[in-house]
Amino acid sequence: MKILESAAVIITGIVFGLFLLGVQRKLVARVQRRYGPPIWQQFIDVAKLFSKSSISHGFVFDMGVMMALGGTIATLLFVPIGKLQVLSMSGDFIVVVYLMAVASLGMAMSAVNSGNPNASIGVMRALTQMFGYELPYLMVMMGMMFAYRTSSILGMAQVQQGGILNWNLFRVPIGAIVVFISMFGISGKKPFDTPIAPAEIASGPMVEYSGKFLGSLTLMHALVIFVDISIFVNVFLGGASNYWFFLLKVLAVFSLMVLISSVIPRFRVEQVVTFSWKWPLFFAVIQSVILVAMGVR
Template sequence: MVINILEIIISPVLAFIIGIFFMGLFRKITARLHWRYGPPVIQPFLDLIKLFHQQGFSHGPVFDLGIIMALAGSIVLILFIPFGGICPISNSGGLLVIIYIMLFAPLGIALSGGEAANPNISIGISRKLILALGYEVSFLLALLALMTYYNTISLVDIVEAQDNYKWALFSPLALSGIAYFIIMPAMLGIRPFDIAGAPQEISTGPAIEYGGKYLGLFNIWHALSMFVYIALFVDLFLGGGSNPLTFFIKMLVVFILLTFIHGVFPRFRIEQAIKYLWKWPVIISLSGLILITVIR
């Protein structure tokens, strides 16, 4: 009981630290790829300190509630995802609940942005939801392949089944894993899929009216979502981790690969992105699922 409560407190804190670290590393690596020196790795944390003492502007109750809901959703999501043995409330519904709790964040930000009544925000939200529709096809196909292969909907069971280096990525599930990796930039909203928050086109989209602590919460949400999606990949396809350290190293490898993709690509237009996401990843993940149904 005490350990459980401790885990509930520790895992979001750990996720916050790792997420912020990843954000800093993200900026640093991107800068080095651009032949710049780059900011210090703790720069996102310094930004947070500033943002929380800056003034914030509110457009109404839903403007506040939406961003709070988005961040709360991400925090709950962390509690559901095993982090190298730490998993406080994994047994409350499994992967299906995770898929649904993932909805809190985009919906919260969409509601919050909606009340701010700025057309650029609306365009950004519209793009974000369409993009999600694009990557969700392959995401769901990959998850269903996993759930069918292991015949369970519990994430903990899936991780346990991959013990002793029986990673899903090196099993018949490899195709699903590749598809998941291809769509991950779209999930994280990094290039070439940073369409929803494109600063040069629509002035950061949903985040336009966020200033001060709102932007702070938004950034924390971004850090946590970065953590969540990468941790989910590690859990699902790389066999989780026996302890937090190995888990973190796996996450780091995946994250650095993603950052390289971010560093060198330009941005898709939304139609191009959808066309791409509905073609290659879907072909790969669909053949993965068909393979699984055939060999079972």
């Protein structure tokens, strides 16, 4: 039973994640008054990438990609999708944050091992940027864990039951905004796409990946986006009792993110940290103080 459930979750993550990327390309195209590629373009791209030949740069290069993809899939198993959740325990939010770090680490290891200077610059930027957005994100989340006395994602979703006004989006509004901004960083969207930056450093960490490696990383990117938004939906938008309703919420949040990110330019890498440690961190501190001092009601 568990195996079937995990298969369902992984397939949901991959298919819906790629679908989200397709939606992103279409939405960006429409914002730029273009027709845009078909919505299933991302599936074709990934299939094509797996059909191409690919070049490896050593054992660590291969292992890092597997580590990144595996770490993300492991993260996915902890995330409740509607009522579907494979692994559940108290404290699974903390596990998810750590597993996401494993994914980034695998990618960093692999990219640096390729020996390309652009990859090293990209990895350095990605890790610098992580300092920026992780701090306000974790601060809000810790405050909420303290206020609700639970650190499981499902528990956090369950305390919001009973109407829209019980959603954390309205109970913890400042925190919701801070986490929403940090999500741009986690999923690598503008203005936080400094690590990728195709025009400056030739797509950064991805510069030496070809064929199936690039395909695996595309899958990983799709899964990261899906996991990231799923956590937001569970924690702030009350989760969902229905599988399809959950996916609809994810789609809505993602579309909002894409529409915002398609009209703003990119930060420089030091601007990312300056910005994240100025405004989101400031509001995160305020929100945490409110949560700790007064609780959620």
